Structure formats: structure tokens, C-alpha cells
Amino acid sequence: DAARELVGPIISMTITLAAVYAPVGIQGGLTGALFREFAFTLAGAVTVSGIVALTLSPMMGSRLLKAGASERGFAGWVNRRFESVRRAYTHTLTGTLRYRPVVLTLWAIIAVLIVPFYMFSQRELAPAEDQGVVFGVINSRNRAPVNPPWMPTGAYTAASVMVIEMIGPTSSRAASMAARSGGFGGMVTKPWSERKKTAQQLLVESTGPLSKIAGIRVIPLTPSPLPGGGDFPVDFVIATPAEPQQLVGFAQQLVGDAMKSGMFIYADSDLKFDQPQTEVVFDRDKIRSQGVDMSQAGQDLSTLLGGNYVNRFSIQGRSYKVIPQVKRVERLTPDQLSQIYVTGSKNDMVPLSTFASLKTSTQPRGLKKFQQLNSVRIQGVVPPNVPLDKALRLLEDDAAKILPQGFTIDYAGESRQLRVEGSKFLGTFLLSGILIYLVLAAQFESFRDPFIILVGSVPLALSGALMFSFLGFTTLNIYSQVGLITLVGLVSKNGILIVEFANHLQETGLNKLDAVIGAATTRLRPILMTTAATVIGHFPLVLAKGPGAGARNSIGIMLVSGMIIGTLFTLFVVPSIYMLVARTHRGGEADAELESILPEATENELPRYVAG
Structure with missing residues (x-):
């Protein structure tokens, strides 16, 4: 009988938990690629668990549970303690149902x-992870060559060794490779078991010593926690059809404001007007008088x-x-160009200085394009305590x-992933909510009951998590967003248990108030047990340390x-919303009355139908 009574709730909870992962599994982009296997695996596991609960669990209960065993020993002590909790809950619930407007007002405030919790929460693509390395991007100052070129040792390595000696046994070795105007290096940390400082702490501590290296600029950074990111976490793009000269001033102003804000360890733009350029300008009259062919001079x-x-x-x-x-x-110098000779009209050598002049100007190192527009990219590194958003x-x-x-703004690298993936969350979340609502509507054959279940539990749980x-x-990152979507399916089961049993009690003849009190009181134990199992199972993720701890913590x-917060409020809010929204189910005496009326009506109406 117990198994038959729970068939409906088990099917509803199983389908709900399986359906909540469907939008995550079919989502595109980075989030879909990362969590597709996760979503389909959990959906399959939940389905198998539901089948086991309907088949093997009743059989095992009939074989293993003994009559009277729950009244003796430790089980009896637990049952007596829980009975006290149940009586206290029944008394409190009865009181809250007398003041339903107060409960509903509190629910509205929390919802x-x-x-504000969502709008003002800090956002990033993914939590920073300690991958055991701190990279250093090496740039020359004023295009001076990095010394020595293409060698595994140099100023960066020497400074890194100094950093290692300064901070103690956190880092184990350093290396660098430099080209003429830039390079790349890194410090590899020791294993987690042999150090107490994280790679992010090492990054902050190494900023000062590395900034003192003469002739070069070293930008320390840690690798992106997810694939597909660029060299720098901040990658802000300004694009325009205007000339690059107009971009430089705005870019420099933004870089200056960024450094003044204190949120950046490093910020700079990739458009630099510091490349000297010398043009050879031909005087056509002098070329003609010297008898020099212009094309021949250019070829020489x-x-x-x-x-x-x-x-x-x-x-x-x-x-x-x-x-x-x-x-x-x-x-080596532009002035030496005047000493070059070119071929004259009679194959004699003519000095370039006799018919040409030199025009010196400053040009950008390179002209950058973004979506076929002139652009400048402002790239930067932020401290570990400053979210990318x-x-x-x-x-x-x-x-x-x-x-x-x-002028338009855009993003590249990790910044683009944050803006693109972050904007998909609300759509995925709404799709999950709609799927769950439709599944529950089909299961309960009602549009009211799914509304009670979702509205009475989901907003409260989301508010508690977002707090x-x-x-x-x-x-708010892709891991915490998937956690919020999962939370919708987990917390909905509390409302399913209460609403389904309240409808059943109404059909047995109880009025709506007594039915919802009886349902909430009876279902209190399974609600608390499943909540405790979920909380205890996920609590080690909150305490996780070491590699990958950021994603697990989120x-x-x-x-x-x-x-925890959603279950606490659901136990009192769902009954109040049920009293307001749920319809009255006819059952018990009403069904008996209908059964007594129908045969009499059938006998009275039958001759008329036959005569017709």
C-alpha cells in the first residue's frame, strides 16, 4: 500500500529532475560542451533511480523491515525525537495558516x-583555479630588444629566481624564452601538499619584483580556467570605421582610468604609435634633370x-x-640612405641625395582589425579578488x-566568453522552468498544482542561494548557474510531496485546510530526509581545497x-499558497452522494432516451 501510494510522487519527481537537465544538455556554446555529458548522465541516473524506487525498493522493504523494529533501540529513539519535531511543526504550521496574508507577504518579499541579489552579484566565466603555474608575458619597453634573445636564461629568469627566494618554498623553478621585442616565461609551483600559498597569491606577490626589471615589462598572469580564452582575461575591443589615430586617444584614456581604479594589475592597448618610419620622397623635376628613371630607382x-x-x-x-x-x-640609420647610389640614364651611379629627400613620421606597429573595422584591444590582468565582470x-x-x-565596443577571448555564456543563463533557466511546469501539469492533470509547487518553492530556494x-x-559563473538550474529540480520535490498528498486527502473527504496540514505533517519526514541527504552529499564541495576547488565550491x-533555505520556507509557504490557489477536490461523501444519484437519474431518463 505504501509503494502504491508513492507511485505518483516518485514518477513526478523523477521526470522533473530528468527534465531540468534537458536544456543544459541541448545548449550550445562553451556551457553545452562542458556540461552535456554531465546533464545526460544525471538525467539517466535519476531515471534509473526512479525505476529502482518503484520496483526493487518495495521488494527489499518487504524482506528487510520487521514489524516493531522502529520502536526499539536507536531507531526508536530517533522516532521519538522526530515525533517531537513533527508536533512542533504541526503547531507552527497551524498558526501560520491562520495568518496566511503575513506568510504570503513574506514570500513576496523574499521572491x-x-x-537585486542577481543584479548585484559578481560575475565571471569560471572561478580562478590553481593550476600550479604563473606565466609571465614579457614586453620590451620602447621596442628595445630583450636581452639575450632566444636564450633560456635572462633578466626574467633572474627576477623569477629572486621572487622564489623571497616567498620561500612556494615555487620550484622558473624559465623564460625571449625574442627580440618580447617573450614568455613562467614559474612552476610545487605540489599542493608541499606549499601553503596558491598560484593567485604568488601572482600578486611577484608583481612588485618583476616590475623592477630594467628594460622590459613583465605581466604575470595565471592560465584561464577554461579552454578558448586569450592571453589576458580582460580583452576589451573598440571598433570604428574611423582612422586609427582617433582610436589611440580613447584607448589611452580608458587604460589610464583602469589603472587609477585599482582593479587592474596591468592594462594596456595593442595600438601603439611608436614605430618610426622614414619615407623616401622623389622630386620629379630633379629626377628628370638627372636622367634617372623613377621605376629603376625604386627597383634599386x-x-x-x-x-x-x-x-x-x-x-x-x-x-x-x-x-x-x-x-x-x-x-642602421635613415641618414645613411642618402649615401646610396642608383642607376642613372647611361648606367652611371647617381647619389640618392641629389633627387630625393627623407620624410620621418611615427606610425603604429600594426593596424588592427575586428570584424573588418579599425580596432584597438585593451587587455589587462585583474587581481584574484576582483571579478572579471x-x-x-x-x-x-x-x-x-x-x-x-x-564607435562600438566588443569583446574577445575570455571576456567574450563571459558576455556570451552569461547571457544564455536566463534563457536556459526559463526553458527548464517551462519544461518542469508542463511535465507536472501532465502528471497532475492540472495547471494549478504545478503553479503551487514551483511558485511555493523555487523562488525561495533561488533567493537563498543568490544571497x-x-x-x-x-x-555567478557557469558552474554556479548549473547549480541553480539543478536546484530547481531538487527543491520542487518538496512541493510535489505536499501537494500530491493534500489532493489525495481531500478526495478521502477532508476539507482543504485539514488536508494540507495532514499532508505537510505526514510528508515532513521524507522532505527532511531527502534534504539532509542532498545537503550532506554536497557539503564536501563547499569545503573542497586544492586543484579544481573553485568550481566545486561554486x-x-x-x-x-x-x-536549506528553500526547504525551510517551503514547509510553510506551500501550504499557504495551496489554500489560496488549489481547487477543492470532490471525494468521499461527495462521491457516495453522486453514486446514489446517478442510478436514480439513469432510471428516470432511460425511457425518454429510448423513446427518442
Whole structure:
């Protein structure tokens, strides 16, 4: 009888938990790629668990449970303690149902708090993870060469060793590789068991010593926790059809504001007007008077300065390029170009200085494009305690104030992933809620009962979970967002147990008030047991340390806090909403009365139908 009574709730809870993962499994982008296997695996596990609960569990209960065993020993002590809890809950619930407007007002206030909690929670793509390494991007100052080029040792390695000695046994070794105007290095930390400092702490502590290296700039950073990110976490793009010269001033202003805010360890733009350029300007009148062909002069300059090969020759079976070029010592400065000779009209040599002048200007190192528009990328590194979303909002607010019409902002790398993936959460969440509502509506054959279940439990659990992200215990990232979606399915089961049994008690003849009190009191124990199992099972994620702890903490905090707060309020709010919204189910005496009326009505109406 007990198994037959629970068939409906078990089917409803199983389908609900399985359906909540469907939008996550079919979602595209980075979130879909990361959590597709997770979603389908849990949906399958929940389905198998529901089948086991309907088949094997009743059989095992009939074989293993003995009559009277729950009244003796430790089980008896637990039952007596729980009976006290049940009586206290029944007394409190009865009191709250007398003041339903107060309960509903409190529910509305908590539900409305979801908006500020969500809006003002810090956001990031994924929590920073300690991957055991701190990278260093090496840039030369004023395009000076990094010394020595393409060698495994140098100023960066020496400074890194100094950092290692300063902070103690946290890091084990350092290495670097430098090209002429930049390079890349890194410090590898010791295993977690041999150190107490995280890679993020090492990053902050290494910033000062590395900034003192003469001639180069070293930007320390940790690798992105997810694949697909760029070199820097902050990657802010300004695009426009205007000339690059107009972009430089705005970019420098944004970089200055970013560094003044204290949110950035490093910030800079990739558009630099510091490349000296010398143009050879021909005087056409002088060229004509000297008898020099302009195309021949250009060809000679290209040959002497361009570095292109004109032929190949073979020595001992090997092929080598022939590259005619002026000696390096004779082309180090622009003024030396005036000493170059080109071919004249009679194959005589004519000095370049007799018909050409030099025009010096400053040009960008490279012209950047983004979606076929002139662009500048502002890249930066933020400290571990500053969420990426907060840094991007600072740049977005400043850009909205200073950028004129025709300039647009965009993102690249990890910043783009944050903005794209973060915007998908609300759509996925709403789709999960709609699927659960439709599944419950089909199961209960009613649109009211699913409304009671979801409205009486989900907003309360979400508000409780988002309160911890609002207070800074975690951030809104793809892991915590998946935790919130999971929370919807987990907390809905509390309402399913109460509403389904309340409907059943109404059908036995109880009025709505007595039915909902009886249902909530009877279902209190399974609700508390399943909630305790969920909380205890996920609580180790809250305490996780070491590699991957950031992702585990985010999911754990959302599920544990949401289940505790959501269950606490659900036990009192769902009965009040049930009294307000649920319909009265006819049963018991009403069914008996109908059964006595129907035969009499049938006998009276039968001749009329036959005569017709």
C-alpha cells in the first residue's frame, strides 16, 4: 500500500529532475560542451533511480523491515525525537495558516529579493583555479630588444629566481624564452601538499619584483580556467570605421582610468604609435634633370634594402638563396640612405641625395582589425579578488561616457566568453522552468498544482542561494548557474510531496485546510530526509581545497544554501499558497452522494432516451 501510494510522487519527481537537465544538455556554446555529458548522465541516473524506487525498493522493504523494529533501540529513539519535531511543526504550521496574508507577504518579499541579489552579484566565466603555474608575458619597453634573445636564461629568469627566494618554498623553478621585442616565461609551483600559498597569491606577490626589471615589462598572469580564452582575461575591443589615430586617444584614456581604479594589475592597448618610419620622397623635376628613371630607382632601392632573394645557387648538393643587400652597418640609420647610389640614364651611379629627400613620421606597429573595422584591444590582468565582470563593467561605463557616435565596443577571448555564456543563463533557466511546469501539469492533470509547487518553492530556494553570491561567498559563473538550474529540480520535490498528498486527502473527504496540514505533517519526514541527504552529499564541495576547488565550491554553495533555505520556507509557504490557489477536490461523501444519484437519474431518463 505504501509503494502504491508513492507511485505518483516518485514518477513526478523523477521526470522533473530528468527534465531540468534537458536544456543544459541541448545548449550550445562553451556551457553545452562542458556540461552535456554531465546533464545526460544525471538525467539517466535519476531515471534509473526512479525505476529502482518503484520496483526493487518495495521488494527489499518487504524482506528487510520487521514489524516493531522502529520502536526499539536507536531507531526508536530517533522516532521519538522526530515525533517531537513533527508536533512542533504541526503547531507552527497551524498558526501560520491562520495568518496566511503575513506568510504570503513574506514570500513576496523574499521572491522580489531575487532581482537585486542577481543584479548585484559578481560575475565571471569560471572561478580562478590553481593550476600550479604563473606565466609571465614579457614586453620590451620602447621596442628595445630583450636581452639575450632566444636564450633560456635572462633578466626574467633572474627576477623569477629572486621572487622564489623571497616567498620561500612556494615555487620550484622558473624559465623564460625571449625574442627580440618580447617573450614568455613562467614559474612552476610545487605540489599542493608541499606549499601553503596558491598560484593567485604568488601572482600578486611577484608583481612588485618583476616590475623592477630594467628594460622590459613583465605581466604575470595565471592560465584561464577554461579552454578558448586569450592571453589576458580582460580583452576589451573598440571598433570604428574611423582612422586609427582617433582610436589611440580613447584607448589611452580608458587604460589610464583602469589603472587609477585599482582593479587592474596591468592594462594596456595593442595600438601603439611608436614605430618610426622614414619615407623616401622623389622630386620629379630633379629626377628628370638627372636622367634617372623613377621605376629603376625604386627597383634599386627594393633590391638594396628589401632583403628579397633573386636567385638560388647550389654547393655540395644544397640550395642557397642569393640575397643582394647593403651591409647592415651601412643601413642602421635613415641618414645613411642618402649615401646610396642608383642607376642613372647611361648606367652611371647617381647619389640618392641629389633627387630625393627623407620624410620621418611615427606610425603604429600594426593596424588592427575586428570584424573588418579599425580596432584597438585593451587587455589587462585583474587581481584574484576582483571579478572579471566588475573590471569589464568599469571599461564599459567609461566607454559609454567618452566614445562618440560611430564607435562600438566588443569583446574577445575570455571576456567574450563571459558576455556570451552569461547571457544564455536566463534563457536556459526559463526553458527548464517551462519544461518542469508542463511535465507536472501532465502528471497532475492540472495547471494549478504545478503553479503551487514551483511558485511555493523555487523562488525561495533561488533567493537563498543568490544571497550567498550577493554577499561575496561565490560568484555567478557557469558552474554556479548549473547549480541553480539543478536546484530547481531538487527543491520542487518538496512541493510535489505536499501537494500530491493534500489532493489525495481531500478526495478521502477532508476539507482543504485539514488536508494540507495532514499532508505537510505526514510528508515532513521524507522532505527532511531527502534534504539532509542532498545537503550532506554536497557539503564536501563547499569545503573542497586544492586543484579544481573553485568550481566545486561554486556548485556546492549554491546547492547547499538553496536547499536549506528553500526547504525551510517551503514547509510553510506551500501550504499557504495551496489554500489560496488549489481547487477543492470532490471525494468521499461527495462521491457516495453522486453514486446514489446517478442510478436514480439513469432510471428516470432511460425511457425518454429510448423513446427518442
